[in-house]
Structure formats: C-alpha cells, structure tokens
Amino acid sequence: MKERRLLELEFTFSDLPLVRITLAATLLRTGLSRSVRDALTQAVLEAVANAVEHGGGKGLLTVRTSEDEVRCAVTDYGPGPAAVLLKREATVSGTSEEDTADEGHGLQIAETLTDRIELRPGLGGRGTTVVLVVSRNRSPGCVH
Amino acid sequence: MAEHHRTDGRIIPVERLRPGDHSYMDGVDSEARWEVLAAFARTGLARGEKVMLVLDPSDLSDDDAVSYLDGGTGQAENGSRTGQLVLSRSTSVYLPDGRFSKERQLRSYTAEVARAREAGYARLRSGGDMSWASRAGVNDQQVADYETSVAALFADACFTGLCWYDRQHRSDHLVATMRNIHPLQVMEYLGALEVTWSPNGARIAGSAELGSREEFTKVLHQALERRPSPGPFPYECDGPFRYEFDLTDLAFMEAHCVWQLMDFAAGLPKDHKAAVRCGPMLEMALRGLGSAAVPQLELHVEDEEDVA
Numbered sequence: 295m296k297e298r299r300l301l302e303l304e305f306t307f308s309d310l311p312l313v314r315i316t317l318a319a320t321l322l323r324t325g326l327s328r329s330v331r332d333a334l335t336q337a338v339l340e341a342v343a344n345a346v347e348h349g350g351g352k353g354l355l356t357v358r359t360s361e362d363e364v365r366c367a368v369t370d371y372g373p374g375p376a377a378v379l380l381k382r383e384a385t386v387s388g389t390s391e392e393d394t395a396d397e398g399h400g401l402q403i404a405e406t407l408t409d410r411i412e413l414r415p416g417l418g419g420r421g422t423t424v425v426l427v428v429s430r431n432r433s434p435g436c437v438h
Numbered sequence: 439m440a441e442h443h444r445t446d447g448r449i450i451p452v453e454r455l456r457p458g459d460h461s462y463m464d465g466v467d468s469e470a471r472w473e474v475l476a477a478f479a480r481t482g483l484a485r486g487e488k489v490m491l492v493l494d495p496s497d498l499s500d501d502d503a504v505s506y507l508d509g510g511t512g513q514a515e516n517g518s519r520t521g522q523l524v525l526s527r528s529t530s531v532y533l534p535d536g537r538f539s540k541e542r543q544l545r546s547y548t549a550e551v552a553r554a555r556e557a558g559y560a561r562l563r564s565g566g567d568m569s570w571a572s573r574a575g576v577n578d579q580q581v582a583d584y585e586t587s588v589a590a591l592f593a594d595a596c597f598t599g600l601c602w603y604d605r606q607h608r609s610d611h612l613v614a615t616m617r618n619i620h621p622l623q624v625m626e627y628l629g630a631l632e633v634t635w636s637p638n639g640a641r642i643a644g645s646a647e648l649g650s651r652e653e654f655t656k657v658l659h660q661a662l663e664r665r666p667s668p669g670p671f672p673y674e675c676d677g678p679f680r681y682e683f684d685l686t687d688l689a690f691m692e693a694h695c696v697w698q699l700m701d702f703a704a705g706l707p708k709d710h711k712a713a714v715r716c717g718p719m720l721e722m723a724l725r726g727l728g729s730a731a732v733p734q735l736e737l738h739v740e741d742e743e744d745v746a
Contacts, residue, residue, distance in 0.1 A: 303510060304510070307648065311473070311628035311645060311649065314645070315453050315477040315480060315628070316477075316509070316511060318453070319484035329718065329722070332718065333722060335719075336693075336722065336723055336726075343692060347648060399694060400693040400694070402726075402727065403693045403723060406726045407726055
C-alpha cells in the first residue's frame with residue numbers, strides 16, 4: 295500500500311491555531327468529503343492539544359494518505375508512559391465528576407469521529423504517538 | 439478576548455473567508471499579521487486558488503516571506519516555484535509610475551482575476567498592505583473611494599480580498615471608515631475570540647481552543663450574569679429564559695469547550711433554553727459528546743458551502 299506524506303509539522307502551544315488551519319487546508323488535498331474532513335480535523339486537534347497540555351508541551355503532526363485511508367499521527371514528547379493512555383484509563387475506570395468534566399472528552403470525541411485510533415508508546419517509554427485513521431469509504435456523517 | 443456591543447458589520451476569523459469576500463484587517467502586531475497571512479495563503483493554496491500578497495517594501499524579503507508562509511509545510515515554497523503564490527510590493531502594484539489611479543488599479547485587478555482563471559486556478563485570493571497610500575500623498579477620501587469602487591470585483595466570487603491597515607500609521611478616521619466600507623473585518627489574532635453581546639446572549643466568533651478556553655468559559659459565566667433582572671419578588675413570576683448563542687463564525691470548538699457549553703445548558707432550569715446557532719462542524723462536536731441528552735440545549739444548524 296503506497297503512502298504519500300502530505301504534512302509534517304512540529305508544534306508548540308503558540309502554534310496551535312495555525313496548525314489547526316494548516317491541517318484543515320492539508321485535508322482538502324485528500325479528497326475526503328467535507329463532513330469526514332471536519333470529523334478528522336476535530337479528532338486530530340484534540341490529540342494535538344493533548345500533546346501540548348499533557349505530553350511535554352510540543353509535538354509533531356504528520357498526515358499521510360493512501361488508496362484506502364488517511365492517517366494523521368500526533369507524536370508527543372511527554373515523560374510517559376503515554377499521557378493519552380492514562381486519560382483513556384481514567385475515562386474507562388471513572389474518576390471524580392470534576393475530573394471527568396475536564397479530561398477524557400477529547401479522546402471520547404476522537405474515537406467517535408474516526409474509524410480507528412492506534413496508540414504507540416515512544417522509545418524508552420517516553421512519549422506517545424497517536425494515529426487517527428479514517429477510511430476513504432467512510433460514509434459522510436458517520437459517527438461511531 | 440475582544441468584546442463589542444455593536445450590531446453592524448461582521449468580524450470573522452480569517453479561516454471563515456469565503457470566495458467573493460472583500461475584507462479588512464487592522465492591527466499593530468506584525469507577528470500576528472503574518473500568522474493571519476500564513477493562514478490566508480495556506481488555505482488559498484490548498485483550495486487551488488492563485489494567491490497574491492502585496493507587501494510593503496519595508497516588510498520581509500520575498501525569501502523570508504515565503505519561508506514564513508510555508509512554515510515547513512512545503513506548500514508555499516512549492517506555490518512560489520509554480521507561480522501559484524506571487525509576492526509583489528505595493529509600490530509596483532499601486533504606484534507603477536509613482537502615481538495612484540483608481541481606474542488603472544481596478545483594470546489591473548480585473549485582469550489579474552482573468553489571468554488566474556485562464557491559468558486554471560479556481561479563483562484569485564489577494565491580500566494587500568495599504569500603508570503605501572499615505573506615503574504617496576493619497577488622502578483618506580481617495581483611499582475610501584478606491585475601496586468602495588472595488589466592490590464590483592467581488593460580485594462573481596472569483597476574487598477574495600484582504601486589505602490590511604496599520605493602526606499605528608493610519609488615522610483613526612481612516613481606520614473607522616475602512617471598517618464601515620468593508621463588508622467583513624478579519625480578526626487580528628488567530629485562535630482568539632470576538633464576543634458581541636446581544637440582549638439575550640452573545641455572538642462568539644473566532645476559535646474556542648486551548649489558548650482561548652478560559653475566555654470561552656468566562657463568556658458563558660457572563661451570559662448568566664448578564665441575564666436581564668427577573669424583576670421584583672416573587673421571582674417565580676419570571677418566565678422561561680432563552681439564551682441565544684450565535685456560533686456560526688466560531689471556526690472550531692475543542693471538546694473541553696463543547697463540554698463547557700453543554701454543562702452550561704444542563705445547569706439551566708428545565709424550562710429555560712440555550713439556543714445555539716452553529717455550522718455543521720460544531721454540530722458534529724456537540725452531538726459527538728452527547729448534546730441530545732441535554733434537553734435545555736437547542737441546536738440550529740446553518741449549512742455551509744464546501745469550498746474545496
């Protein structure tokens with residue numbers, strides 16, 4: 295399966311608005327429908343914000359496309375293990391109401407709006423790569 | 439966060455510009471302006487538009503400008519190589535013989551749009567620094583006449599324009615006039631919020647994200663505080679209240695802010711409503727986090743044309 299890299303962009307907190315707009319512009323080049331692009335943009339930006347907030351303050355966003363799917367990878371440089379994994383566990387196991395209000399919703403919505411999320415721990419247990427994937431045959435308006 | 443109480447004009451984030459929009463931006467922060475220009479250029483390049491930026495001669499060099507617009511994406515550098523992205527200087531564009539002519543400038547832009555279309559681009563997107571006028575002895579009225587006269591260029595949606603004025607070097611009168619002439623004002627900062635209060639709520643434009651989430655939450659609290667007084671005791675006579683939030687120019691809302699809005703609505707008395715006007719992307723985020731389970735929340739979704 296031949297992949298094509300459309301974007302590779304490092305980011306920190308101050309870059310987030312421009313990363314958002316650049317991601318949206320890049321996804322225009324994938325041929326995905328408007329609603330699927332919007333869904334993927336929302337999901338990826340949750341992971342990007344999470345990387346800044348909980349994953350060491352910076353990260354790397356990569357967008358790749360193939361015949362079958364579009365893959366957006368967000369790598370953070372947090373102290374690990376995987377801040378996002380901890381968020382997922384907290385969401386699953388239940389936390390205080392206040393915590394729940396603040397945490398876990400980004401991942402929840404990201405899972406709803408994509409076909410698949412892959413989590414890969416970084417080398418030496420530091421940092422995480424979150425890969426958010428949508429299939430090219432995903433139905434517009436499809437929410438899992 | 440900027441707050442307004444006016445009801446005329448529309449202030450939008452740059453990413454909400456549509457084909458055929460003639461917009462205006464003022465500011466004093468050069469770095470913020472370049473961020474807006476990068477967003478403006480990257481969006482245009484991805485949409486298959488020809489992008490033309492008319493810079494002041496004292497601004498960044500062409501190489502530095504392309505590098506900034508590119509930001510490591512490769513898109514602006516590629517556009518510069520292929521001719522999709524063109525940088526010009528305001529002196530050569532507006533004052534080719536040292537003098538300004540409104541008629542000549544209109545002909546020039548009309549020809550640029552035609553050339554862009556003939557070359558296969560979807561449309562022309564142009565941003566121009568208007569600092570040249572005062573230095574060339576063009577007075578405020580002449581600038582206003584020119585800006586008014588270009589309206590016809592935008593009628594067929596083949597041209598998108600962003601004119602920027604430096605507040606430090608232009609008169610308050612000119613800045614105010616330009617705000618009135620242009621149908622749209624582009625926000626000076628990416629990722630910020632622009633709030634315009636109305637009697638029952640607020641219009642919130644911009645983007646509710648990590649950098650603006652505290653302001654977004656503050657607006658929701660202020661909406662509660664600003665609710666008109668229910669009148670004298672007993673308050674039970676006070677009828678259901680309907681908070682109205684116009685989020686149609688909110689380009690993005692992160693999950694945290696979505697949750698805050700849903701929490702705001704869920705905390706209202708059962709017979710009160712939070713009516714939210716928004717586009718499809720915000721609707722998707724709200725529904726994705728379970729807005730249907732909040733009966734006080736009413737969504738009114740306005741469709742948006744897809745400019746791909």
